[in-house]
Amino acid sequence: MPEPGPGEVRIRIHVSGVNPTDWRARSTVAWPMPYLEVTPHHDGGGVIDAVGPGVETLAPGDRVWAMMAAWGHNTGTAQEFTVVPASRVRPLPENASFEVGASLGVPALTAHRALTVAEDGTRRLAPKALDGSTVLVAGGAGAVGHAAIQLARWAGATVISTVSGPEKAALATAAGAHHIVNYREGDPAAEIRAGAKDGVDVIVEVAVAKNIDLDLAVLKSYGTIAVYADDSPKVELDILRNIQLNTRFQFLVLFTDLDRMAAAADDVTEAVRDGAMGVGAENGLPIIRFPLAETAAAQTAVQNHAAGKVVVDPAA
Numbered sequence: 001m002p003e004p005g006p007g008e009v010r011i012r013i014h015v016s017g018v019n020p021t022d023w024r025a026r027s028t029v030a031w032p033m034p035y036l037e038v039t040p041h042h043d044g045g046g047v048i049d050a051v052g053p054g055v056e057t058l059a060p061g062d063r064v065w066a067m068m069a070a071w072g073h074n075t076g077t078a079q080e081f082t083v084v085p086a087s088r089v090r091p092l093p094e095n096a097s098f099e100v101g102a103s104l105g106v107p108a109l110t111a112h113r114a115l116t117v118a119e120d121g122t123r124r125l126a127p128k129a130l131d132g133s134t135v136l137v138a139g140g141a142g143a144v145g146h147a148a149i150q151l152a153r154w155a156g157a158t159v160i161s162t163v164s165g166p167e168k169a170a171l172a173t174a175a176g177a178h179h180i181v182n183y184r185e186g187d188p189a190a191e192i193r194a195g196a197k198d199g200v201d202v203i204v205e206v207a208v209a210k211n212i213d214l215d216l217a218v219l220k221s222y223g224t225i226a227v228y229a230d231d232s233p234k235v236e237l238d239i240l241r242n243i244q245l246n247t248r249f250q251f252l253v254l255f256t257d258l259d260r261m262a263a264a265a266d267d268v269t270e271a272v273r274d275g276a277m278g279v280g281a282e283n284g285l286p287i288i289r290f291p292l293a294e295t296a297a298a299q300t301a302v303q304n305h306a307a308g309k310v311v312v313d314p315a316a
């Protein structure tokens with residue numbers, strides 16, 4: 001049983017969330033794992049079990065969600081008990097399940113960052129923070145896309161989501177998108193323009209190399225393309241078109257600015273408290289559950305693009 005040190009808490013993990021970064025960490029040279037062995041997963045929902053010296057904001061018995069649990073050390077949430085710095089833990093409001101808690105970390109913080117990088121835009125999210133703006137979420141049935149739809153909607157934006165077919169359209173609709181567009185058929189630019197006649201302010205982009213022409217066809221002048229995934233090693237840019245549009249490209253990786261991430265975690269917790277961050281098929285993110293002993297299979301499911309949130313249940 002690990003003991004929490006100064007500033008740390010021990011959490012009994014009820015649900016551990018799996019993200020692409022978990023399989024990438026052991027499979028790619030781009031993000032080499034700094035340890036020979038890890039107990040994986042950054043995200044989790046659970047209950048505080050013990051607190052270390054100096055921790056005053058959390059107490060045993062508190063329901064919490066954890067983020068970045070395995071970042072900077074080799075032990076994450078895929079276990080019954082984990083120890084993390086209190087700064088990477090937030091209260092899990094009573095109205096939210098442990099599955100919600102396990103689905104927030106990487107996806108919601110990435111989505112928050114993508115929604116707060118516009119040149120003159122807000123750096124924080126709250127109700128009304130995005131009033132009057134239009135957000136295009138590429139791939140709204142994905143884990144990050146789902147969180148982006150929910151946070152953008154909570155913050156007052158008009159939300160348009162692209163999807164690859166009817167099943168994912170149903171998920172993005174359940175997540176709260178106002179308009180759904182199939183990016184594989186018809187004239188997606190015209191359909192997006194139908195929901196945003198002046199163009200979109202922010203694009204939360206999962207596949208910029210494939211979508212760049214569509215993005216530039218619908219982006220407003222001074223609009224932002226927030227790129228969080230590498231669908232291809234390179235993207236070709238029409239420089240003049242981008243100059244004419246004043247396009248702002250913001251490439252982003254989550255594991256960098258800890259202060260900004262802490263602020264985002266506070267905003268996400270408020271969104272949860274407001275009931276805006278639901279999971280499950282009825283909220284556009286089916287839960288796909290694996291027992292702890294099948295953690296490897298859970299990561300493979302994420303690698304194979306399972307439609308929904310893959311979680312591991314340490315108690316099973």
Ligand SMILES: NC(=O)c1ccc[n+]([C@@H]2O[C@H](COP(=O)([O-])OP(=O)(O)OC[C@H]3O[C@@H](n4cnc5c(N)ncnc54)[C@H](OP(=O)(O)O)[C@@H]3O)[C@@H](O)[C@H]2O)c1
Nearest residue numbers: 020110138139141142143144164207210228229252253254
């Ligand atoms: N930069 C960071 O810090 C950061 C943080 C989190 C995640 N990521 C990365 O982001 C990626 C997505 O993560 P995730 O957890 O959201 O994965 P996910 O749940 O598998 O979702 C990916 C979604 O993208 C959709 N998609 C694929 N090609 C598309 C296209 N051309 N246009 C629109 N949608 C498209 C997929 O659906 P269809 O194929 O059916 O369209 C799927 O719904 C991963 O590569 C992950 O490593 C990066």
